Amino acid sequence: MLYADIRVKEPIDKIAEDWNYLHENVIQKFAGFRPVGDNIYGIRAVNLEKPSDVDGVTGAFNLVKTRRNFEIGPEGVIQVPRTPLGVHINVAGTPHRTEFLFGYWHVNDKDEIIITLPPPEPHLPSYLLIVMGFPREGETDRMAWYCEECTNLVFMREHHTGLVGFNTFWRWERAAVSEYNSDVRNRTCPECGHVNKIGYCAFPARDTPEERQARTLW
Amino acid sequence: MATQAERVPKPILNYVRNLADEMGWRRQGNYAIWCGSRARNELPYVLHEFVDGAVMPVTRIGPEPVLHRIPGGVPHHVSHLFGFWHVADCDAVWLETAHQGSLYYSILLGGVTGRPSRNECLWVGNVILRTPTH
Numbered sequence: 001m002l003y004a005d006i007r008v009k010e011p012i013d014k015i016a017e018d019w020n021y022l023h024e025n026v027i028q029k030f031a032g033f034r035p036v037g038d039n040i041y042g043i044r045a046v047n048l049e050k051p052s053d054v055d056g057v058t059g060a061f062n063l064v065k066t067r068r069n070f071e072i073g074p075e076g077v078i079q080v081p082r083t084p085l086g087v088h089i090n091v092a093g094t095p096h097r098t099e100f101l102f103g104y105w106h107v108n109d110k111d112e113i114i115i116t117l118p119p120p121e122p123h124l125p126s127y128l129l130i131v132m133g134f135p136r137e138g139e140t141d142r143m144a145w146y147c148e149e150c151t152n153l154v155f156m157r158e159h160h161t162g163l164v165g166f167n168t169f170w171r172w173e174r175a176a177v178s179e180y181n182s183d184v185r186n187r188t189c190p191e192c193g194h195v196n197k198i199g200y201c202a203f204p205a206r207d208t209p210e211e212r213q214a215r216t217l218w
Numbered sequence: 219m220a221t222q223a224e225r226v227p228k229p230i231l232n233y234v235r236n237l238a239d240e241m242g243w244r245r246q247g248n249y250a251i252w253c254g255s256r257a258r259n260e261l262p263y264v265l266h267e268f269v270d271g272a273v274m275p276v277t278r279i280g281p282e283p284v285l286h287r288i289p290g291g292v293p294h295h296v297s298h299l300f301g302f303w304h305v306a307d308c309d310a311v312w313l314e315t316a317h318q319g320s321l322y323y324s325i326l327l328g329g330v331t332g333r334p335s336r337n338e339c340l341w342v343g344n345v346i347l348r349t350p351t352h
Binding site for chain 2: 020083
């Protein structure tokens with residue numbers, strides 16, 4: 001199809017603001033999670049070699065190349081691969097976690113799409129793109145800890161994102177992690193008695209010294 | 219005789235697509251997802267949006283990939299992929315990247331529970347032709 005007579009006359013960046021979320025001037029807006037329209041977007045540059053490199057990080061969400069990703073199902077904890085050019089859809093309700101990135105299990109009521117983009121050219125970074133539906137009324141986000149030994153649910157908190165919106169999400173995350181870490185009884189499995197490691201937030205800059213240590217462990 | 223545990227279907231924890239797979243659309247859960255690729259010697263797919271009565275191509279300008287939101291209700295068309303303009307009642311996300319000489323694409327349609335639920339086809343020019351809503 002040719003549309004020469006009705007095609008826009010100006011370049012796209014003159015008429016459409018933020019038309020490419022991966023443009024170098026836009027990508028920082030998605031360094032955390034940002035709701036736009038029907039979805040919430042997160043974009044991560046993969047540029048850390050190992051967990052200890054996070055010591056120099058002041059921003060959010062820098063991914064470690066050697067990270068592993070996990071989900072929990074009927075067979076317990078399973079590792080899920082992130083292959084280049086892969087589109088992994090974490091189905092709503094599946095507890096999932098990325099090691100060294102956030103120290104809890106995220107359980108949401110919306111499907112979550114995770115796309116792994118290899119570097120388009122050698123001098124460019126690889127990217128991890130996260131797209132998930134914006135929760136509507138009655139739909140929530142949960143933060144949970146399951147026992148490292150027996151996978152029993154140890155502690156959980158819920159954020160009514162569909163009701164109160166996304167603006168309070170990070171304050172809620174910080175409060176829930178602090179609450180979990182504040183009392184060893186919160187981390188002690190009621191089934192097997194195992195004392196689990198402390199949790200940590202998605203923002204390394206908010207780590208306590210103990211949380212920074214935990215970030216290098218799980 | 220099957221035990222109760224055997225009768226209960228296992229939950230689907232995840233499913234996986236790949237940008238390198240040309241497998242058409244898959245509708246499951248909150249999204250309908252399409253993935254596709256083009257070799258170096260093929261015409262690239264080009265996303266167009268119909269905005270304010272004009273056609274706006276959405277293409278990579280530099281080497282960086284493109285992640286572009288198509289708001290629900292905005293007519294869009296992908297050259298060399300489908301020969302009409304599509305309108306949905308929910309957002310779509312257009313992804314385009316290059317890797318090792320090939321181009322890779324995806325459309326993620328959805329995000330709202332129960333949608334897409336209405337789709338429309340248009341033919342755009344000086345006169346816009348609409349099909350009945352599906």
